[in-house]
Amino acid sequence: MEIPPKTRPRLFLIDAYALIYRSYFAFIRRPLMNSRGENTSAPFGFTNFLEQLKTDFDPEYLAVVFDAGDSFREEIFPDYKATREKMPDDLRASIPRVRAIVEGFRDPVIELDGYEADDVIGTLARKADAAGLEAVIVSGDKDFYQLVDDHVHLLNPGRGGPNGVDADWVDLRNADEKFGIPPSQVIDYLALIGDSSDNVPGAPGIGPKTAVKLLQQFGDVESILAAAPELKAKRSRESLTENADSVRMSRELVTIKTDLPVDLDLDRLKVGEPDFAELRDLFLDLEFRRLAEKYTRGALEADAIESAAAREATYRTLTSVEQVAEWVEQARAEGRVAVGVEASLPDPMRGRLIGMALSAADGNAVYLPFDHHATAALELDLGDPTEPVPNLPPLSDPAMAPLRHLLADPEVALVGHDLKTTLLLLKRAGSPLGGGLRDAMVASYVLDPGRRSHDLDALAMEILAHRTTPRDEVVGKGRQRIGFAEVALDAARDHACERVDCAWRLWSRFEPELEEHALLPLFDDLEMPLVPVLARMEERGIRVDTEVLHEMSTKLRGELALIEEEIYKLAGMEFNLNSTPQLREVLFDRLELPVLKKTKTGPSTDASVLEELAADGHEVPRLMLEYRELEKLRNTYVDALPRLVHRTTGRIHTSFNQTVAATGRLSSSDPNLQNIPIRTALGREVRKAFVADQGFQLLGVDYSQIELRVLAHFSGDAPLVEAFRKGIDVHRQTAAVIFDVDIEEVGAAQRAQAKTINFATLYGQGAFSLARQLGISREMAQSFIDQYFERFRGVRAFLDAQVEQAKEKGYVTTLLGRRRYVPELKSRNWNVRQFGERVAQNTPIQGTAADMIKKAMLEVDEGLESGGFGARMLLQVHDELLFEVPVEEMDSVRELVVSRMEGAMALEVPLVAEWGVGDSWYDAKG
Template sequence: MPTLVLIDGSSYLYRAFHALPPLSNAAGEPTGALFGVVNMLRTHLKAKPDYAAFVCDASGPTFRDELYPAYKANRPPMPDELRAQIDPMLQIVQALGLPMLRESGVEADDVIGTLALQAAAQGIDVIVSTGDKDMAQLVGPRVTLSNSMTNTTLNEAGVFEKFGVHPAQIVDFLALMGDSVDNIPGVEKCGPKTAAKWLAEYQTLDNVIANAAKVGGKIGENLRSALAQLPLSRQLAQIKTDVALTQAVTDLVLRERDVDALRTLYTRYGFNAALKELEGKAGAGAGEELRGADVPAQYRKPVAADLGLDPALAAPGSYECVTSEERLQAWLQKLHAAPLIAFDTETTSLDPLQAEIVGLSVSVQRGEAAYIPLAHDFPGAPPQLARDHVLAALRPLLEDPAKPKLGQHAKYDVNVLSRYGITVRGVAYDSMLESYVWNSTATRHDMDSLAKRYLGYTPIPYESVAGKGAKQIPFSQVALEQATAYAAEDADVTLRLHEVLWARLETEPRLREVYETIEAPLIPVLARMEQRGVLIDTQALRVQSNDLARRMHEISQHAFSIAGRSFSLDSPKQLQAILFDELKLPAVVKTPTGQPSTNEEALDAIADQHELPRLILDYRGLAKLRSTYTDKLADNVNPHTGRVHTSYGQAIAATGRLSSSDPNLQNIPIRTEEGRRIRQAFVAPPGFVILAADYSQIELRIMAHLSGDAGLLSAFVGGQDVHRATAAEVFGLPPEQVDANQRRAAKAINFGLMYGMGAFGLARQLGIARNEANDYIARYFNRYPGVRTFMDNIREQAHRDGYVETVFGRRLYLDDIRARNPNLRAGAERAAINAPMQGTAADIIKRAMITVDAWLGEREDARMLMQVHDELVLEVREDQVEAVSAGLRERMCAAAELAVPLVVDIGTGANWDQAH
């Protein structure tokens, strides 16, 4: 069938401008957006479509502005750097022979929509090249979307998979969500999941409106508040498909390109690879150009090589379902002979310590894998090998430390297998962690995201074999053919990812060392800690939960007396009415729809003007503690162990810090009475105590090391109170004359500067005038000039390289370090200053955990339980406290060699709070 390609020029120009570095040619003319559009055009023209058009917005208002004068009112004016690239873009489009359309009174979307439907009606296949989600409403049997910047396409099934609604429902979907960029009002707090849920239940926006009274909770209130504006939102979001055009679809044929004009333009703007292609020279694909000499060195990050992938990496695999002893033995022989085994488990639960194994997959070479089903129990399920028999056969391989193994998030599988008495050893590689070390900020590190990024491959979604939502079935109910395709692919894709990622790590010795000496050895350490868990006093939590409920009730009654009537402290709408309509307090913070916000920032900003905002904040703080900890921790107790087992995420925080989830044990407040009471519920068993070992001021010590500032080094080497010493320097006093307020100010400066705090933030924190805060900071830098030099140098390095490093070589890429938006750029500069310290602190405690775990070995009188920020928490037998404390302090202090000593504070007690 003939094909029409409709290129959304306006969308690509903006996307390229914001996505690509601020490039320029030799004359200093901006070229970044132009560069991206040219590559996109070359990609489409290589496909030689029968018909094509480049569609742009015309200047002037459109019919939507007449419908709603506030339409797109929030959009800032076009940046001068982008405006300068429009005429060159149009010249290149013209020289390429592409028909170009710009219609006044409508948007490019409307022109594209009209042409797409006309072409489809004539039996022409249509490809709409865009990155705009609104275009999904055009998708149909003959219309697909293509995004050449992400190399993705969307057909009807793809639209549903991505958005959870059918193309015919996209307009209603967009109306419900609204659009802050285009200033289309929607339902406050209605995101894509909520909009898709409503449309799945009611099918259309009209039916959602008709059934609005049935929707409960705060979101139901928001829906009912938005009913009057929803028809307008739908009208604004709907693409017009009946624009009167002077050109027919069949008029949109490509003209012969103007080679001389293109040569002049490509030469002027420095598009070397495009110029080579024009002259008929080899090696000028779009992917190559993005990696080529046109891109400044600091932006040739490793992730750029993800373009132009080897097609063999995405080739289909050959997978076997192993259900006979003969085939099991054949695969055991392969596993014994293989230099590396990729393995993965399929289970009944995301909680590895309660999950039961349904099957296990293995792979030893790219494109070949096996799935061994062990517990599929659907009606008519074929016979399978006995689980105990298969695990016994695999045990020698899995427990052999000399047999290298590979997983994707292998810690989960290690924990699952521990329930069956198998202690997995020799996990040398983990594709999730390889990606995380390679570039922690480039992508999510789940297998599907990595496969798309590094292999150009889309794995089978879990929902396609098990269903989704209420209709999802357990994996044990999935037919073996589908289960094999899904599970064996996991092992195969993991092996392919390792092949790509390990090759990259080998090109960067310091990154490889971070992986080999920190992240990989930490896998079994964290697995043992998770398996061990921590003992919880559930009765103490129940008592505290009741106390919190009582205090929340008291706050509510006090708030009612102040307001003069009762209301829901949990309802943003009712709070808006009380605070802003009745009490006339200023609305300092607004929601995306322009309503007064009642979030924490908004309430904190007016808490000094009336008692009620502070009461609401106190109420919310208690409610969060109750819902997150005192009510939930008891539910998290594992029925098999009687303990709480958190999960430590190694590939979450960009700086290298571990995260804690299910439950999160790292966010329990330590400075409030309520937080300390929660920590009192973390207890030691009879005959043991809780031991907490905390690095003292570790990030400040790292700052002293990295900056080499003589004053800071002297304070730490001399064992001084560094905050008192800083106060003495800043205020020009002997240390013994520094008072509490001066020490507090120095502490705020010491820590604030590490996080990029300026005079405004310091003034607000200390409750002083901004000029006074400026004076404090100036005196600080005058006394500690090495710190200022370090900060200036690290910012300069970040701009030059695009990343910063920890002492041990871990990198943090800063994608916004050259952003045009000054707020984004300033945020990246603050991160550049802080990341080396926070990342180095994370590396140090990880190194300490590895050493401490090896030292403790299999002993039962001392066990590592938790890691919280810069603190390790152990369970130690009472008669071993002194010996363990000494050994622990020695190993933690030796985890890094800095220019200043590491200091560890150790405390013990019957519970975690007492250990502080």
Template sequence: MPRLVLIDGSSYLYRAFHALPPLANAQGEPTGALFGVVNMLRATLKERPEFVAFVVDAPGKTFRDDLYPEYKANRPPMPDELRAQLQPMCDIVEALGISILREDGVEADDVIGTLALAAAADGIDVTVSTSDKDFAQLVQPGIALVNTMSGSRLDSEVAVVDKFGVRPSQIVDLLALMGDTVDNVRGVDKCGPKTAAKWLGEYESLDGVIANAGNIKGKIGDNLRAVLERLPLNRELVTIRTDVPLARGPRQLELRPRDVEALRTLYARYGFTQALRDLEGAGAVPADAAGDRVSVRGTEAGYARPAAVAAEGIDPALAAPGEYETVLDQARLEAWIERMRAAPEFAFDTETDSLDPMRASLVGVSFSVEPGSAAYLPLAHDYGGAPAQLDRDEALAALRPLFEDPAKRKVGHHGKYDLHVLRRHGVELRGYADDSMLESFIYNATASRHDMDSLALRYLGYTTVKYADVAGKGAKAIAFSQVALDDATRYAAEDADVTLRLHRLLAPKLAAVPALERVYREIEIPLVPVLARIEANGVRIDADELRRQTADLSRRMLALQQQATTLAGRAFNLDSPKQVCALLFEELKLPALVKTPKGQPSVNEEALEAIADQHELPRVILEYRALAKLRSTYTEKLAEIVNPDTGRVHTSYHQAGAATGRLASSDPNLQNIPIRTEDGRRIRRAFVADPGNRIVACDYSQIELRIMAHLSEDEGLLKAFASGADIHRATAAEVFGRAVEEVTPNERRAAKAINFGLMYGMSAFGLARNLGIGRGEAQDYIALYFSRYPGVRDFMERTRQQARDQGYVETVFGRRLYLENIAARNQGLRAGAERAAINAPMQGTAADIIKRAMIAIDAWLATQPPGAARMILQVHDELVFEVQADFVDTLLAEVVPRMTGAAELRAPLVVDCGTGENWDEAH
């Protein structure tokens, strides 16, 4: 995954200035802060991120000064010796190839926040390099904070809670309560981080604290009540904006080649001897001895030290450096083939020229038969002076009988990628028996990331050679085919070696827990080739249909823009929440019925829906936004990712993503295709069948509610499902004590919110917010629900207790979700773990069921005539097929019983099916 590093320039500069003694060069120019910044930048660039930006404050006032003229009023002017180092700092940053960003009217924090969220949404891994605690509000999957000076890292909700006592979403409220003396934001007197965190743990948010201020006793309560009116402003001042209009997006911040001559001059001027020495050393070109050697030993940095091995109880054989061989002739290849045939199992890995398995070209193959012994077979290294290599087709022909032998056990790491690559080069790999990524994921989904580098360090104490170590990063990156064979062997052979080592360590751990072993052996491993086939099948996209939809959406958006201007009496930016908010609530004086978590008037979909009956403009804005999202996210983008070789879109499924076992997908993310509106459903019209074929969609009906009924054994729920009744209407009838036919739409809506909300551990507070009712009324609804469905209440309590006693919960099939925070002292963190504990058995069981169905259906499809039917998509609880028209009835007759028979539940599984020429018609 590409990485963006966002450097908080002001934080770097001030930290370095205050942390280091006054330093000067030979000319007497101050260099202390500059020296610290340069060292931190060099440490950052050693990680070779693809994108980097150095963000500093622009001169002049910001919008916060307009909100609060006393903002930062107490901050002293910058010392002269620090100001003198600003321009040299910028000169060095520019020479290092890093973009410098300044935006008038906002602070550097807001620029960083905007870029961080935009990059994370674009699939870029974000590191914010800063020492400023305010940035903790940005932490989420894909966004981490790193303090280069201290080495600390905040990369998860757990890490933020451990440091601050609150979740990232509560950091703003924590800061609003504490205040910030540096920025002259006055908080609650005597309220420090522990008190603020305690209040937020009890009352969830700043709004909750304000609403319960009368209940807080003592002097601190008096202090809180004295500043209640000021707290919403505090919250606005400390909130990092994430919607700043910027001239450049994350992908326009690529790390440029550094200006070596400029750096040499600057380092020499300011006396940075080590930086200059490293710069001169980097210019040397090492000798390429790849043609003279065929054996490579793992580097000293690439294995665990004896002390680490002993401390972790790691078998030394799994942590020692490996002996790796480069295979350059037919005799050595045949010798390795014989070794693999004789071994009970072997690990393998492929090296390619692309991350897209549907387009990657094979560069080489590595294999390992025992820990510490591996080989790399280069097939397409084409740099100048590269040694002669075996012909790729001939080498694969020699490997094919072994790789296609179902009786020979193969081990991989994220092997689905390798299955694709080999298939595209004429090798149908069979006998895929183990996957170290999946072994780790099933053993403990939340203990670690499941990439090879992370697992090697965690379980083996072994530091692997990284791809960037041999191929570089960013503008200086080279294709793997250009990597010298010594380096390529050390990297590629190690991958196969470490894969086998991880398997040898993790397999006994799984075997010790039979339920986990069954999930791994019966669900996850058999699913790998199934998903590979689905991905390879792909789905045809009707580009003409997408263009028609884009044109239609554009025309309608323009008409809505004109209509909105007429209704408002002036032009405004419909895409700007700030302008929309000012227009609706300040100029038109419409009531702000929905507030943001920060207490401000909201202009989200729910908020605009709430006032759409009071003025025509909110409805127009809603329609415009919906069309704009469809156009930018789908109709303009889908056609761009069509594979030119197949004419189809090939999504990628991820087994080791969600801890509950749910499949995720990317390129495109199928889980986000909208289905609630007619315009959203039209997107699925572009997912079409080939001429003469039909699309068939089969969807589990209310599967998680049925699993809840099964797990809770509640008689009322089981009876409702057995009768085939509308479960939400039946629930409303029970809760509100009336006949089913007398249930009102609002009562059914409330019952539906309870049914689904309880599966996610929703509190009365959450239900009240969802339904727009008082907390007391919501609590009454929940009490009524539990009185009618006592089995559900007992199930939830049993599940919480199991989580507290064991530290994990299980699905029907034995998959575990470990909950590290189930015994946390922090109430908010503990409540989050309890919510996850209740939801995981249902969501995880649903994931297991559809995976079991996919395996069974795939096995049946393999017995049918080629091309009669193929599974092409899995989305949420739905399977989608492309089927020859005359085979549809046969498919339905076979698929439905396999889906309903994937689990034996007390509440029967029901599958709804439809057919059509496109995905939309099949619903």
């Protein structure tokens, strides 16, 4: 796109709806959605284009022009634009957002009642020319070609996507390339060919080539119509003769007005600074994180909100034990302290404490260096690294006793973000935490588990409108990256203090919100007491027998080699089984299997495709599924777990994540011990490697059918409640209903199908999903679902009521009051709404089960502690707890765990906890 140099100041006139439509349809295959189910494609695309326009062209003047009601054209021709499709509802809903964004950029919106944007733009373009400006019309509308002259240009923004069109600058040099005629003939050209998109009739049968030929021969429409009876071409002669009035009307319809009563107010149109704070708030609400960060920085600079200079003045480094003692004495009077730590490694079980930040007042914080050594590279520009670092004595030193006593004082509330990590690191450094914990990360999760991120940077941006300094700006990137211990002290201080200051201020915001939404009991009585329990579980870890894993690895390699050889034989060639392009070539070119799904790069080879092909009897897809499962097992667990064994403890220390799953469930990572495959014999064998210490055994206790029991409690469905109260196998009962047989006659296969149906209804799956799982027709699957809800009518009523509550209140709740917001129900996208209905239906069930296991963990932990047992809780995996128990304590501990788990909550049906004991996790699962 060649852009000529400016000869005059430029006024950019943006055709708002043209750009809005372009932005919306650029994402039509994968619309952008925020967490409330709002389609944000148009606001996002419009914003990016507006920014790019200002960056690339640096316009002196700019206006965004909107249509304003019906125009005079409807009076001339009532069917004008009658064939246009109605604007999609989700696009219409985003128009106010776009207007707000334009307002935030402080760009004027211009609209004239009763006129289309084209006519307003045409008038302003001509007035700009007369005032000594160049006008640049930003639109892809072909009608604007009629306006191009020496000082009126077009900028076609183009469109993205696989069939995208580049942006294009149009002036007198290239204006005739579009239609093969100069701008002066565009009106006549459009009048002849008509416009199907605007329902402009033109002359039927006169196409672009004929129109150009006629205009080149006769010059204009009136001359063509006058000569029409003498034309040799029969089709043209008859069409022009019979439709002369229609052509004249069409010419009037396509002519852009240039004389409307709209002023060219250059003072108003002058481009200025945007309203950074307004745009920041808008982009936060729309969940455009990158844009929100950008305009937060602008807001800080423009409005001096919490400027860096003001904040630095409140951050101090304490370099002596006397200063620490003095600060502790002042902080104790507040009764609340925020604490944050900086470590040598992210893993608190491996990293060492480098420094600590503390705060006891909004906007004030201190930094305590413990293990800094100043060898940072000068090019990082983080202060003078050659100065000696005045490190404090270790936390365990007697001189640091006042600080240790403060942090362990049960009367002092301890505020922070991710306090579990803080707790682990400080305990290893010799300073256990003892106060009431107030974790801003957990508070954010309790308030809105569906929030996209609960990390400190995201929360500071969203809640405090503050951009924190990224860690990469402190420690550098790539080869220049250094350890935090090497960071110059002033930079370390500012980074650590900023984070603890944000945690303090976040908690100040979250506490009243928790109280307002009646969520403080859930936070205080369940989530926060769980933090130290999880920390102790992580600290203990679990022993792993690496020899078992090495033997499994050898076995897996042998099985993989056999499968690989069989695939090569069936394919008739060798290829890389892990290469998607090569597998695609074998399946769809060489073996000529049917293509079931396509991606941007070709036919899909994902698991769903392979499963469907395997179900149709194709061997290579079946073997590929087996190969992938075994390869994942080998790479993810069998070969990976030995590398994760802690060199000092000889155990694996997973991390339990409290703020990830929107249902309230815990998850684990590094490694993820909740995803160890258990459906295959080989997958289950991985658990043989998890073993007890000498003199101990592993005790596994698992809730039986907990989610179905919770469903029975919530729904009050009489047959379901009765089944659990009488100890009837609920899957056999369902099978008896579905297959119309006596419960005693239910076979194993029927029970297995009924189990699938029970859980399919529990999770809101439809007939299509159930049919695929059971390998039956969709009609039969629907019949099963209908029979299920006919028999268990209370279940249907409960699930429907949850959807209605979510629509009315915006959220559903668990038995303990945990909320999950369901913005998807407001979406205009059917698939998104269906997902929202499933969320509304199963969250109260899954969430209550999650709350129950958490409550059980607290009850069991308290019981083990008060009973003086040597047993240790090691893992929580879904509805199971795993313990390492001294052999002599096993009977007492088993009884305690089972009773505490079964009594964790009072439901309308009994809770049942099943147990197993063994030297390995595999043995304990029976």
